[in-house]
Amino acid sequence: MPEARPNRTSIVIASKNEGKLREFKELMSDLPVEILSLKDFSHLPPIEESGQTFEENALIKARAVAQKTGLIAMADDSGLEVDYLRGEPGVRSARFAGEPADDARNIEKLLSLLEGVPLSDRTARFRCVIAIVTARGTEYVTEGVCEGLIALSPEGDKGFGYDPVFYLPQYGKTMAQLDLKTKNLISHRAKAFRQAAEIICKLL
Numbered sequence: 001m002p003e004a005r006p007n008r009t010s011i012v013i014a015s016k017n018e019g020k021l022r023e024f025k026e027l028m029s030d031l032p033v034e035i036l037s038l039k040d041f042s043h044l045p046p047i048e049e050s051g052q053t054f055e056e057n058a059l060i061k062a063r064a065v066a067q068k069t070g071l072i073a074m075a076d077d078s079g080l081e082v083d084y085l086r087g088e089p090g091v092r093s094a095r096f097a098g099e100p101a102d103d104a105r106n107i108e109k110l111l112s113l114l115e116g117v118p119l120s121d122r123t124a125r126f127r128c129v130i131a132i133v134t135a136r137g138t139e140y141v142t143e144g145v146c147e148g149l150i151a152l153s154p155e156g157d158k159g160f161g162y163d164p165v166f167y168l169p170q171y172g173k174t175m176a177q178l179d180l181k182t183k184n185l186i187s188h189r190a191k192a193f194r195q196a197a198e199i200i201c202k203l204l
């Protein structure tokens with residue numbers, strides 16, 4: 001007789017972004033939880049990200065999914081802050097070049113706004129806020145930041161979003177030239193998730 005396996009707690013990642021889901025699945029691979037995503041709840045209506053900050057948007061997404069599924073929901077709201085553009089595109093990162101969201105057009109717009117700006121003035125950071133909301137409505141928020149520079153031209157084909165133009169001087173590479181495991185050691189998402197993992201473990 002096979003040994004009975006205790007039921008695993010399920011967590012829904014409240015995201016439709018394939019790149020984020022891939023990173024979270026790897027980050028969460030050691031946690032004793034069943035990982036679900038919005039793909040497992042395709043009947044849910046789209047969530048309007050009407051907040052002015054990453055925290056507001058992360059909470060909007062996690063609250064909606066926890067309420068509708070009755071499970072623990074974890075949402076990530078993230079984006080790129082470029083100092084020369086006074087923090088833009090920020091919370092508008094996904095749709096910087098308009099609807100529908102398009103990574104290639106976003107990169108093109110970013111590079112054209114920075115044309116002629118030397119590398120030393122192209123400082124930027126990725127910021128990620130993770131919200132966890134339980135079925136009972138208890139809320140937790142964590143945050144992670146990863147500093148870098150906006151490259152003069154795209155390099156690399158891994159990752160997603162702005163990764164091909166996010167240059168990490170300590171690696172001499174863009175984020176899109178790092179494999180998933182390396183990105184998951186240093187990224188804004190990984191840093192926010194490390195704190196989130198401690199919270200999740202206490203909820204199990």
Ligand SMILES: O=c1[nH]c(=O)c2ncn([C@@H]3O[C@H](COP(=O)(O)OP(=O)(O)OP(=O)(O)O)[C@@H](O)[C@H]3O)c2[nH]1
Pocket residue numbers: 014015016017020049076077078079080093094101106126159160161162163164166187189
């Ligand atoms: O190069 C990148 N590497 C990253 O690691 C990263 N993290 C965030 N971003 C950018 O910021 C938007 C998030 O917007 P966002 O949090 O609303 O997510 P999203 O709309 O793509 O999916 P969802 O999770 O809301 O369903 C994304 O689309 C990207 O443009 C990243 N770009």
Ligand SMILES: [Mg+2]
Pocket residue numbers: 049094
């Ligand atoms: Mg979004």
